[in-house]
Amino acid sequence: MIVKGDYYSKKASALQERERDIAGIRGDIVDRNERIIATNETAYNISVIHNQITDKEAVISVLSSELSIDEKTIRSKVDKVTSIEKIKNNVSKKTGDKILSYGLAGIKVDESSVRYYPLNELFSKVIGFAGADGQGVVGLETTYDEILRGTPGRIYTVCDGRGVEVKGYKERREAPQKGDTLVTTLDINIQRVCEKNAMMAYAQNLADSVSIIALNPKNGEIYAMTDYPEYNLNDPFSCENHDEAWRNGCVSDTYEPGSVFKIITAGIALEEDVVSLDDRFYCPGYITVEDRRIHCHKRTGHGSETFVQGIQNSCNPVFIDLGLRIGSERYYADFMRFGLLDKTGIDLPGEAATIMHQPDKIGQVELATISFGQSFQLTPIELMTTVSSLINGGNRITPHIGKEIHGTEGTVKEVLSFEQTSGICSEETSDTLRKLLEGVVAEGSGKNAKVEGYAIGGKTATSQTLPRSDNVYIASFLGFYPVDDPALMVLVKINNPKGGAYYGGTIAAPVAAEIFREIIPYAQEIGVCN
Template sequence: MKNRTYNRKKILVVFLCAVVILSGLIGRLVYLMIFDAEYYQELAEDLHEREREIKAARGEIVDRNGVVLATNRTVCTISVVHSQIEDPETVISVLSSELSLDEAEVREKVEKVSSMERIETNVDKETGDKIREYDLAGVKVDEDYKRYYPFDDLASRVLGFTGGDNQGIIGLEVKYEDVLKGTNGMILTVTDARGIELEGVAEDRIEPVAGDTLQVSLDYNIQAYCQQAAMNVLEEKQAEAVSILLMNPQNGEIYAMVNVPEFDLNDPFTLNTGEDASSLTDEELQDALNQMWRNRCINDTYEPGSVFKIITASACLEAGTLSLDDTFYCPGYRIVEDRKIRCHKVGGHGQETFVQGIQNSCNPVFMDIGLELGAERFYEYFEKFGLLKLTNIDLPGEAGTIMHRKEDIGTVELATMTFGQSFQVTPIQMAVTVSSIINGGTRVTPHIGAAVLDEEGNTVEKLEYETESDAVSKETSETMQTLLESVVSEGSGKNAYLEGYSIGGKTATSQTLPRSANKYISSFLGFAPADDPQILGMVIIHDPQGVYYGGTIAAPVLRDIYDNVLPYLGIEKN
């Protein structure tokens, strides 16, 4: 009886355990089949579906007149599906031969057990079509797009370029990525458990959507002419670099932005210096490429030199501490505390009015009016004119102004700041600030993007930019127009004079750091017509050899550009 009772208890325990286990399995099965069904259904579909991406055509970039600056070329991507290959040796032989690849490299990819292995991208269409004609089982030839720039190095640092994934890396290509990139499509094929495509089952195809076209304010003809002019002076003066910027001071549209030597947009990873990249470490090569891709007009700062006297004069006129009839005496220097700060004319200019002082670009005159204004008020106008904030140009990597803290501006610092030394700004910052002074007091946002267009060329969106008013009074603006016109017609900017046109401008020559290196930056800023500015230009020559004065070598460059560009823009002679 004891044994029977014991056995019954054992059977009951085993039965209860079995019931619990079976209940758990049934519960788990119900959960998987009902509550988690969608997840496993997706896994099953993934197992039996193979996806191949179809790249969307990237939107074009066109200039203000519709000239195509960036477009696409059809290329192919060559891939292999391991489970579908019937004759691996033939596949290896054909692909290595047609693609000019190492046979061992191709063999490794062909024999690799994977759902799909990419052999080569950006293959020209002719080669892709030739491989397709072999009709090799397991070899896929998909059409793709590669960015193409019809004018090679034109505006290279402005347009930018794309990487292997067709995404923007620098310039407009990255700034307007969302506009240009489009939406990729997809090819879906059904396979069995072994990964072999099922015959008679149609492919599902999701068509790609091309990106929109970006219309920019650049003008191909103006850009090309400015680039040629920059190359001429670069070679003539054996300079390190030359930058030219042309913009509309009334609305901020940029017509040309040149930084020579430019680089080839269709081969952006080859150094434009001719240096052998194989002799560099990976880190050195990347540093060299980053330097080559820099846009000096917005990414780099410099001491503006005497061009900044435009800002100093405007601040003093606004503050009421300066009259055009004020007289000064220039012995060729000023003693400021323990420093002897010289004028560019060693013997001095002698007795002169302020008008003559700005025509002569006399440093002592500007030190006098700046010291009269005082450090605190000078800093306030520096801030009011927008020099302490970014211009917000629609290009990546804009640098900010490098400026003393207000409490650190002593008498010597203030004296040197009045004629554009001891602080640094970007060329685009100088162009925008001077624009606000000569256009009646409106600070514009410089920009290159003008509109977004669809495939038919219809405007999808017109790009708008902010403006700020009351940078200076209308009276100060008109006074500065007159003063700067006299600089060209009678003063240091006479080499920019162009018969039939009233041109205002200011020359500059600044010494780079360290001063002991004896390297200079020569520049000229000019606008026309002087009494109703429609175009403003800057020419900046870095480290010219021989004569380095801005009025001598930079002013003539802008004069020659205006001789062609002003009639082209429909600005008539007066």
């Protein structure tokens, strides 16, 4: 004891002192106006200490009744001769207080916190949720987990040789620390408009799902993203087929984009100088490439038309002609230069990559189908990112949701930055495309997206999933405002509509029009759009 006093003193303390963890408190997630999207509520962790229990049957009865756990399970835990046995975490404050009120020895009720999402389903597939252990499971909760995760605390008590707490000894606590706050680019008001319209389109068209994204094509800030149906963030395990229900199709699912992709073919053709606005084409309702007859959506044909009319009519033969003029080698090189083979780098987990032919496998037929958006697949967010670069003057943006990191005192600890690449296309190409796409909405296939008083540009699409014989369609519309300096882009994608109509111009364009009609005045008010 004299020679090794310090050693045995520490060893005795270690045997006498019991410690219990208190989970760290996660930081909040807020929208661009610092309105709460994800926060915490007080909760309790319930445990039992075998050697301190004086009325075993009462403990079993109370815990079984208040926690809705069968008595056999509670008994097995109570009978375990351990220093402390966990019964249930993240119990509501009301239930924890009720258990405390019984005053039963051997039950430990430690204060903790549980993740709470005040908006329930809003943003569910973007925000994701944190598990019972306080760690992010999907969505932003995963991407920014290290920033949001707080520092755990400890509770220390002193016990005698039997494991019973020594009377008169005051618990020693190390309080848990809260994580930093994530300020996002999201806007609750814009999200509500998008989710409302997604829900209506889902019901009216008997669709499998409806995806809507609203972002700023200048800088990549995402204002809203929904992949309806959503799920309740406060009860994520109540939905069937969890993995599918939590999956964000805007980021994780690829599809054939169809005629919206004609924007990109037009951009490549203008960049490669293989077409002028006055070039004339003839559409008899089809075009023959090698031994394949490829039809236009208008089987009777558009007849003689200029390039401007061809994009307004969404004429397949016109764009097949452009693809063949460009040639597979140049087309593939520009496909790469535009960033279509790279992931966008969005700050959400599970982003899928573009599925594209290898260069040596792109023959004349493959080139023809690629030119009007078939025979390859990409994600909705990839499509929007690439089109953004073609209408914003040639800058490849990184779509993102994180904006700033704030400390617990509200101070700005970090302004998040995301990569931009310039020179994707020329200013001239960008100007021309914007005017062409304005004409699509004003006079062409996108006229159902027209909103009185606002100059909107955009493109419709109707594509099919494989196998084509299943007749499963995807109707979509991609639009932007204002035409001269786009600051708001919206994509509406309706998956497998079964209400009779399935054309993008018929069912997706009107949804986009309603979204623009509702959010443009608000966007102007908050300074997003001029």
